[in-house]
Amino acid sequence: MMKPLTTVLCLCLASVTTLALSTMPASAADPAAYLLKPARVFDGVDPKPHEGWTVLVRGDKIEAAGPAVTAPADATEVDLAGKTLLPGLIEGHSHLFLHPYNETSWDDQVLHEPLALRTARATVAAKATLLAGFTTVRDLGTEGAGYADVGLKQAIEQGIIPGPRMLVATRALVATGAYGPKGFEANVIIPQGAEEADGANLVSAVRHQIGLGADVVKLYADYHWRPGEPSRPTFSQAEMEAAVEAAHSAGRIVAAHANTAEGMRRAVLAGVDTIEHGGEGTPEVFKLMRERGVAYCPTLAASDAVARYRGWNGADPAPPMVAQARKAFGLARAAGVTMCVGGDVGVFAHGENAREIELMAAAGMPAAQVLIAATSGNAHSFHIGEQLGTVKSGLLADLIAVEGDPTRDIHAVRAVQFVMKGGKVYAQ
Numbered sequence: 128m129m130k131p132l133t134t135v136l137c138l139c140l141a142s143v144t145t146l147a148l149s150t151m152p153a154s155a156a157d158p159a160a161y162l163l164k165p166a167r168v169f170d171g172v173d174p175k176p177h178e179g180w181t182v183l184v185r186g187d188k189i190e191a192a193g194p195a196v197t198a199p200a201d202a203t204e205v206d207l208a209g210k211t212l213l214p215g216l217i218e219g220h221s222h223l224f225l226h227p228y229n230e231t232s233w234d235d236q237v238l239h240e241p242l243a244l245r246t247a248r249a250t251v252a253a254k255a256t257l258l259a260g261f262t263t264v265r266d267l268g269t270e271g272a273g274y275a276d277v278g279l280k281q282a283i284e285q286g287i288i289p290g291p292r293m294l295v296a297t298r299a300l301v302a303t304g305a306y307g308p309k310g311f312e313a314n315v316i317i318p319q320g321a322e323e324a325d326g327a328n329l330v331s332a333v334r335h336q337i338g339l340g341a342d343v344v345k346l347y348a349d350y351h352w353r354p355g356e357p358s359r360p361t362f363s364q365a366e367m368e369a370a371v372e373a374a375h376s377a378g379r380i381v382a383a384h385a386n387t388a389e390g391m392r393r394a395v396l397a398g399v400d401t402i403e404h405g406g407e408g409t410p411e412v413f414k415l416m417r418e419r420g421v422a423y424c425p426t427l428a429a430s431d432a433v434a435r436y437r438g439w440n441g442a443d444p445a446p447p448m449v450a451q452a453r454k455a456f457g458l459a460r461a462a463g464v465t466m467c468v469g470g471d472v473g474v475f476a477h478g479e480n481a482r483e484i485e486l487m488a489a490a491g492m493p494a495a496q497v498l499i500a501a502t503s504g505n506a507h508s509f510h511i512g513e514q515l516g517t518v519k520s521g522l523l524a525d526l527i528a529v530e531g532d533p534t535r536d537i538h539a540v541r542a543v544q545f546v547m548k549g550g551k552v553y554a555q
């Protein structure tokens with residue numbers, strides 16, 4: 128589907144940069160050009176859309192964007208009247224190798240589903256994600272599917288299947304005994320949803336995962352040690368620090384699953400880049416995140432989905448897990464923490480990624496601010512902002528168009544009419 132001449136360029140921007148981005152060969156003569164003509168352009172940075180802007184794309188890059196862009200003779204004009212053009216959305220927390228828990232429980236997906244089945248399903252999930260306007264995902268762990276995310280990413284980059292750009296975490300890392308599935312006879316060896324490692328072995332495991340393809344290192348800073356009990360910290364402060372140091376020195380960002388205030392505090396002090404979930408976050412720990420520049424992925428859509436699987440109809444009063452997530456989101460906003468947009472999609476259906484955006488807006492964040500977070504914000508937090516997340520000359524042409532104006536009605540992000548990734552049109 129894509130041109131076989133695709134090369135892989137490793138961009139080394141800063142000390143921490145991870146995404147290997149596909150790019151067109153620089154020597155190609157007159158790569159295809161498009162002049163995109165929407166009603167307005169939301170550039171990913173300015174909360175106010177630019178009425179009447181057009182965007183010129185050549186090859187895999189944005190060549191120009193503004194009110195007076197002249198189209199070269201060879202440009203194909205794309206009429207997007209009435210629509211808003213915006214940067215491709217960036218999913219901050221996906222699991223392309225999971226499917227909704229109301230279809231199959233997490234335990235059964237990890238223990239009973241063959242790797243080939245999970246991979247086949249992940250290819251469908253990848254396509255649904257791209258067509259929903261999410262042109263990049265940070266996929267935070269295969270949950271028992273090993274390094275299959277590395278292969279899925281390659282299949283997308285080679286144009287074998289359509290899908291988003293992927294930052295992959297491979298297996299993710301948990302303290303021995305902390306994760307699942309569990310609850311089995313002690314003599315039975317049960318495959319785990321992530322790799323167990325501790326102490327010095329944790330550093331080795333971080334390096335091993337990076338060597339095998341991890342763009343981002345995912346650590347579980349806390350978890351339910353036994354089914355039914357509350358989350359408690361897993362890794363020690365020293366373990367977290369050693370793991371983060373190993374990841375950062377290899378140029379990888381670190382995401383920490385953390386629900387407890389203590390797990391969050393250790394993760395922040397260890398220098399992680401993002402905290403996932405954070406339901407029990409306190410004003411003190413969010414203040415610390417703000418001071419240390421750690422971004423927060425509240426995953427409102429995950430708690431919302433799980434509560435619905437347990438019978439909640441969405442009406443108030445919200446069940447405790449939903450109320451807790453909303454409260455943490457409010458505290459984080461009040462503390463001025465940088466918001467990451469990532470719904471933990473996979474818990475709910477791929478292609479429904481916009482749920483997190485809608486729930487963040489419903490919880491009080493202005494629509495334009497949510498959209499900035501889902502584009503340039505996530506790009507910045509994931510150290511890919513020099514290539515993605517903004518409609519600006521020189522950046523990769525990952526662009527979508529939605530019906531209406533999502534800064535006025537956030538639900539417009541679901542009305543995706545046009546998807547371009549790297550200058551190639553996937554939906555129109």
Ligand SMILES: [Zn+2]
Pocket residue numbers: 220221222267471
């Ligand atoms: Zn997750």
